[in-house]
Amino acid sequence: MPGFDPFRDFDRLLSDVTRTPASVAMPMDLYRTGDDFVAHIDLPGVDPASIDIDMDGATVTVRAERKLPVDSDVQWLTRERAAGTFARQLTLGRGLATDRISASYSDGVLTLTIPVAETAKPRKIEVQHTSRSNEIEGSVEESQQEG
Numbered sequence: 001m002p003g004f005d006p007f008r009d010f011d012r013l014l015s016d017v018t019r020t021p022a023s024v025a026m027p028m029d030l031y032r033t034g035d036d037f038v039a040h041i042d043l044p045g046v047d048p049a050s051i052d053i054d055m056d057g058a059t060v061t062v063r064a065e066r067k068l069p070v071d072s073d074v075q076w077l078t079r080e081r082a083a084g085t086f087a088r089q090l091t092l093g094r095g096l097a098t099d100r101i102s103a104s105y106s107d108g109v110l111t112l113t114i115p116v117a118e119t120a121k122p123r124k125i126e127v128q129h130t131s132r133s134n135e136i137e138g139s140v141e142e143s144q145q146e147g
Contacts, residue, residue, distance in 0.1 A: 025086040026062070037096070037114040041088065044108035045081070051110060053103055060090045060101070062110065095119070 029040045043051070043064050050065040068083040090112075092098060097115040104111050 025082045026064070026088045028088065030090075035116045037116070039090065039112040039114070041110040041112070042108065043105070043110050046108070048105045051103075051105060053112070055098060055101070058092045058094075058098075060092060060112070061087060062090075062112075063087045064110075 027042045031038055041062060043066075045066050046064045047067070050063075052063040054061045054063075063085060065085045066081070066083050092114065095117050097117040100115045102113045
């Protein structure tokens with residue numbers, strides 16, 4: 001039977017009180033490149049089959065699970081890596097092609113690529129013009145001849 005370790009018990013109590021927020025368990029970088037927004041979400045040690053991405057309205061929810069080794073002989077000395085099921089939500093603005101979002105997972109990083117919708121891309125509007133200079137010149141000439 002292991003002896004009393006006040007630091008281990010205090011650490012366990014503290015970790016129970018301060019549950020790991022998603023931003024710590026699933027840190028993310030988000031940037032825009034050209035016509036795409038790209039999110040890189042760190043998910044080291046996660047089984048790729050446990051990754052679940054749902055779209056509900058303008059909200060993307062990413063869920064993943066990291067399991068601890070299950071061994072009855074384990075006596076933890078330090079346990080700093082968060083385990084369990086984690087979720088992170090992204091609320092998307094208008095002007096994104098949510099039907100074309102893609103996801104890939106490589107080397108412990110989930111990458112979401114969110115394209116900008118064609119209708120939201122900047123575009124040039126051509127100005128139509130007609131030349132009416134003959135009519136104006138004719139009326140000016142007539143005015144000068146009369147005067």
